[in-house]
Amino acid sequence: MPWNPNSYYQFKDIRFKPFYDLAELIVGDNVLDAVDLGCGTGEQTAILSEKFTNINFLGLDSSAEMLSDSYNLQTERLKFRQSTVEKFVAEPSTWDLIFSNAALQWVDDHRVLFPQLISKLKLGGQLAVQMPYQPENILNKILFELGNEEPFRTYLNDWNRPSPVLDIDTYAKMLFENGLDQLDLSLRVYPLLAADADTLYNFITGSALIPYFERLEQAKKLEFVDEFKTRINKHFSKFPNIYPFKRILLYGRKNKSINSQ
Structure with missing residues (x-):
């Protein structure tokens, strides 16, 4: 996807x-060794590297555009590489820390993905993941509903992107059953003060809208955007308003191999 930092x-x-x-x-x-999956520009990975001065960090991202400036941040303990999460889980490497901030919502089938990630942790290793809780976020709901309706369903050739993000109870069960303890899971609201519908549109245009835009010709894209903004205005009815943006945070440490249970 053509991400724009x-x-x-x-x-x-x-x-x-x-x-x-x-x-x-x-x-x-x-x-000793940590990986940041979906590191984006690398700025956050660099912050982690400065916070934990005894850890070697590798930042991975699938977007060349997002990574373009990250290589300037590289140090002896901080490196970056272009790669997908799917390629990462297929590699034989194991890690003391797998970190991912606002990236795994782009990877399908979390019931398969999370056990794969946990299997790549060393004994005592930590998993720390944050994702937008798309199933309850209004903008994501409006976007998905719009993609399922005509004429946009035809414009998109029957393509749409349901969120792979699961409920917090399911993640708790998966983490526990795959050998993690010291679990810390939470659903948090990060309010965004929106002056108008354009504010909310601009907020989502840099992320969830990208794969839709990829599939729309310019005239159809403008029609899609116009209807999307109309529905934002209809839902929020008045501005300024608060957008209660929900995110899910997941943390645990590997206490044993799943094969030893």
Whole structure:
């Protein structure tokens, strides 16, 4: 996907707060090697590297555009590489820390993905993941509903993207059953003050709208955007307004191999 770092970080404050909340869950002792999945521009990975000075970090992202400036941040303990999460889980490497902030919502089938990620943790290793809780976020709901309706369903050739993000109870069960303990799971609201519908449109245009735009010709894209903004106005009815953006934070440590249970 043609990610645009400038569009994505237009709302940097609200995008960084859950990152800091997730980073606070990490225990830095006895951690040597860590990977940041979906590291984006690498700025957050660099912050982690500065916070945990005893850890070697590798930042992975599938987007060349997002990674373009990250290589300037590289140090002896901080490296970056272009790769997908799917390629990562297929590699034989194991890690003391697998970190991912606002990235795994782009990867399908979490019932398969999370056991794969946990299998790549060393004994005592930590998993720390944050994702937008798309099933309950209004903008994601409006977007999915719009993609299922005509004429946009035809414009998109019957394509739509249901969120792979599961409910928190399911993640708790998966993490526990795959050998993690010291679990810390939460659903948090990060309110965005929206002056108008354009604010909310701009907030989602740098992320969830990207794969829809890829599939729409310019005239159809403009029609899609116009209807999307109309529905935002209809739902919120008046501005300024608060958008209660929900995110799910997941943390656990590997206490044993699943094969030993």
